[in-house]
Amino acid sequence: QEKRLLEGKRVLVTAGATVERIDPVRYLTNDSSGKMGYAIAEEAQRMGAIVTLVTGKASIAAPAGVTVVKVESALEMMEAVLSRLPEQDVIIKAAAVADYRPAEQAEHKIKKNEDEMTMRLVKNPDIAQAVGERKKPSQLLVGFAAETQHLETFAQEKLKKKRCDLLVANDVTMEGAGFGTDTNVVRIYDSGGLVEALPLMSKGQVAARLLALVADRLGKGR
Numbered sequence: 001q002e003k004r005l006l007e008g009k010r011v012l013v014t015a016g017a018t019v020e021r022i023d024p025v026r027y028l029t030n031d032s033s034g035k036m037g038y039a040i041a042e043e044a045q046r047m048g049a050i051v052t053l054v055t056g057k058a059s060i061a062a063p064a065g066v067t068v069v070k071v072e073s074a075l076e077m078m079e080a081v082l083s084r085l086p087e088q089d090v091i092i093k094a095a096a097v098a099d100y101r102p103a104e105q106a107e108h109k110i111k112k113n114e115d116e117m118t119m120r121l122v123k124n125p126d127i128a129q130a131v132g133e134r135k136k137p138s139q140l141l142v143g144f145a146a147e148t149q150h151l152e153t154f155a156q157e158k159l160k161k162k163r164c165d166l167l168v169a170n171d172v173t174m175e176g177a178g179f180g181t182d183t184n185v186v187r188i189y190d191s192g193g194l195v196e197a198l199p200l201m202s203k204g205q206v207a208a209r210l211l212a213l214v215a216d217r218l219g220k221g222r
């Protein structure tokens with residue numbers, strides 16, 4: 001019988017891709033499949049946590065036994081996360097959130113007309129940063145970073161800016177890492193620097209290693 005290291009803890013995980021509508025049939029999105037966040041939700045629940053999974057677009061089914069909140073856009077994801085923030089012990093932001101959304105959403109399907117068209121985009125709020133600004137000292141925030149270069153520098157910058165306790169950086173240029181795959185290659189940082197560099201492993205295994213670190217830190221007088 002393995003120890004249930006997150007027994008009774010409330011863990012909120014975001015996963016998948018946000019969908020930013022252009023018109024009723026078109027949108028901007030990204031390649032996130034939801035696999036990384038869903039693996040974390042599943043593992044957290046196996047470890048005894050009460051799990052809320054806030055999910056954008058994903059290509060797999062949600063794990064059983066967790067509360068699933070489906071959202072579409074970054075703005076919806078932000079509202080879903082912030083409204084549930086006060087009761088959480090741990091917030092893990094594995095979702096790939098669009099940095100920009102179309103400035104206008106057309107009510108009707110946009111017609112083909114001119115030879116060229118321009119779409120204006122506006123910045124989305126940063127959900128992780130909003131959580132970082134609002135969280136209590138007892139709450140633990142885990143961010144993710146998908147990078148193609150300067151992994152360590154960019155990871156440290158994001159960790160500080162978003163006030164994350166831990167940051168999981170995937171080097172998405174590595175074979176078997178990042179978007180869509182069943183495996184990942186990550187480095188986990190805290191404000192002191194590198195905590196763990198994990199080799200290629202399944203997203204379930206990454207989730208287990210990450211949550212073991214989370215459980216350890218929750219126990220330490222937080």
Ligand code: PMT
Binds near residue numbers: 124125170
């Ligand atoms: O879903 P999979 O196919 O399994 O792929 C997994 C993954 C690669 C999507 C995942 O492991 C991952 O890295 N997720 C974060 C990807 C990302 O968008 O990174 P980022 O560097 O753009 O964002 C950094 C952090 O800020 C993330 O925790 C992100 O959730 C958060 N963020 C970003 C923008 C924004 N507007 N709000 C946010 O909260």
